[in-house]
Amino acid sequence: MSEKQDHDSEYKELSGEAAREKIAELAKGIHIAMMTTVAADGSMSSRPMAVQDKPFDGTLWFLTRNTSEKIDEIADDQHVTLNFADTSASKYLSLKGRATVSEDRAKIKELWNPMYKAWFPKGEDDPEIAVLRVDVHEGDYWEATSGKIVMMMKYAVAAATGGKIEVGEAGHVLVA
Amino acid sequence: MSEKQDHDSEYKELSGEAAREKIAELAKGIHIAMMTTVAADGSMSSRPMAVQDKPFDGTLWFLTRNTSEKIDEIADDQHVTLNFADTSASKYLSLKGRATVSEDRAKIKELWNPMYKAWFPKGEDDPEIAVLRVDVHEGDYWEATSGKIVMMMKYAVAAATGGKIEVGEAGHVLVA
Numbered sequence: 001m002s003e004k005q006d007h008d009s010e011y012k013e014l015s016g017e018a019a020r021e022k023i024a025e026l027a028k029g030i031h032i033a034m035m036t037t038v039a040a041d042g043s044m045s046s047r048p049m050a051v052q053d054k055p056f057d058g059t060l061w062f063l064t065r066n067t068s069e070k071i072d073e074i075a076d077d078q079h080v081t082l083n084f085a086d087t088s089a090s091k092y093l094s095l096k097g098r099a100t101v102s103e104d105r106a107k108i109k110e111l112w113n114p115m116y117k118a119w120f121p122k123g124e125d126d127p128e129i130a131v132l133r134v135d136v137h138e139g140d141y142w143e144a145t146s147g148k149i150v151m152m153m154k155y156a157v158a159a160a161t162g163g164k165i166e167v168g169e170a171g172h173v174l175v176a
Numbered sequence: 177m178s179e180k181q182d183h184d185s186e187y188k189e190l191s192g193e194a195a196r197e198k199i200a201e202l203a204k205g206i207h208i209a210m211m212t213t214v215a216a217d218g219s220m221s222s223r224p225m226a227v228q229d230k231p232f233d234g235t236l237w238f239l240t241r242n243t244s245e246k247i248d249e250i251a252d253d254q255h256v257t258l259n260f261a262d263t264s265a266s267k268y269l270s271l272k273g274r275a276t277v278s279e280d281r282a283k284i285k286e287l288w289n290p291m292y293k294a295w296f297p298k299g300e301d302d303p304e305i306a307v308l309r310v311d312v313h314e315g316d317y318w319e320a321t322s323g324k325i326v327m328m329m330k331y332a333v334a335a336a337t338g339g340k341i342e343v344g345e346a347g348h349v350l351v352a
Contacts, residue, residue: 034259034268036212036220044212044220044257046270048318081220083210085261092210094222142224 012171019173024056026093026141027084035062035134036081037073037099045073046083052111058175059135060095061111065119066103066130074099080134090144095173097136107131142170188347195349200232202269202317203260211238211310212257213249213275221249222259228287234351235311236271237287241295242279242306250275256310266320271349273312283307318346 014022027033031053036046047070049062060082064070074080078100084093108131112124120126190198203209207229212222223246225238236258240246250256254276260269284307288300296302 030263032263032266032268034210034261034270036222036257036259038214038218038220042214042253043255043272044214045272045316046212046257046259047316048268077218079219081212081222083212083222083259085210085259085263087206087208087261087263090208092208092224094210096219096221140221140223 010169012169013174014171015174019175020056020058022141022171022173023093023095023136023139023175026086026091026143027051027056030084030086033060034083034085035070036083037070038077038079039069039073040076045069049082050115051084059133060097061107062132062134063108063111063116063120064101064130064132065128066101067128070132071101071130074101074132082134082136091141092143093139093141095134095136095139097134099132099134102131102133103129104131136175138175139173140171141173186345188345189350190347191350195351196232196234198317198347198349199269199271199312199315199351202262202267202319203227203232206260206262209236210259210261211246212259213246214253214255215249216252221245225258226291227260235309236273237283238308238310239284239287239292239296240277240306240308241304242277243304246308247277247306250277250308258310258312267317268319269315269317271310271312271315273310275308275310278307278309279305280307312351314351315349316347317349 031051032048033051034046035049036044039045049064052061054061078098080097080099082095082097084095085091108124108129111131117123120129207227208224209227210222211225212220215221225240228237230237254274256273256275258271258273260271261267284300284305287307293299296305
């Protein structure tokens with residue numbers, strides 16, 4: 001359950017620089033995002049993706065294998081949603097964007113780091129590496145007020161007090 | 177990056193009882209799932225949802241507000257994807273299903289617990305409560321071999337050793 005307006009929480013509308021800063025703050029330290037794409041049968045496929053450790057500026061970059069299923073899905077439908085979860089701190093961030101795929105060797109070199117050897121043991125010159133670029137335009141977020149108290153505990157307290165305590169902050173981020 | 181077949185990990189195809197057991201094992205202790213639906217503009221909307229603390233049998237049940245955006249999205253397109261993340265243990269589970277909405281008062285009573293008071297301070301008789309049922313048919317999962325060592329550390333080790341160590345287990349689950 002839960003929709004932004006259902007929460008007994010502070011709700012914010014952020015845009016531009018404030019939105020980008022909020023996204024950067026929420027995504028910081030989250031190394032894996034779930035990327036969701038539209039599959040050929042109309043269902044939505046998700047898979048974990050390693051996130052580049054760079055300050056958020058509106059564009060997210062990934063390296064992937066050019067034979068992977070998501071490449072075909074993006075060719076058919078550019079919509080992607082990227083979900084970042086920090087379960088221990090009860091922070092959730094969902095970003096919507098458009099994905100494009102290239103095999104720009106200079107960009108692959110720029111993005112490459114030794115961690116990718118786990119997927120591409122042949123190294124950065126592996127011809128199967130593709131660059132996946134996501135231009136993020138908007139998103140939503142939900143976070144508990146204290147990173148140390150899990151959301152469910154807050155909800156339990158809220159329930160005990162009739163749902164009238166502040167359980168956290170939620171909001172919409174417009175990147176452009 | 178990452179697609180099931182890209183990982184240097186054990187890959188399993190599970191179905192029926194084995195699939196349901198695997199899902200139950202992975203979802204256990206995860207109180208919040210991200211539910212993704214197809215929005216009217218073709219993008220995909222996600223939001224955190226409280227998960228019922230019940231053993232997985234193929235169907236997931238949620239309480240939600242009948243005025244929420246997801247209700248309209250599901251009326252237009254029944255596809256939903258539910259993502260469960262345990263970031264500290266590096267476990268990720270993505271389930272595909274079909275959603276249906278009802279206002280079955282007996283079911284609301286059955287699913288109700290005091291936690292929901294945080295969203296519905298009026299209690300279980302609030303006329304705005306709806307039941308969201310998701311019949312799960314398949315999914316994918318990714319998990320690190322040891323719950324105590326985060327995936328990224330494993331990847332770093334894999335990178336240092338040429339990507340040739342076992343980084344975990346991944347697989348496909350067919351519920352039916």
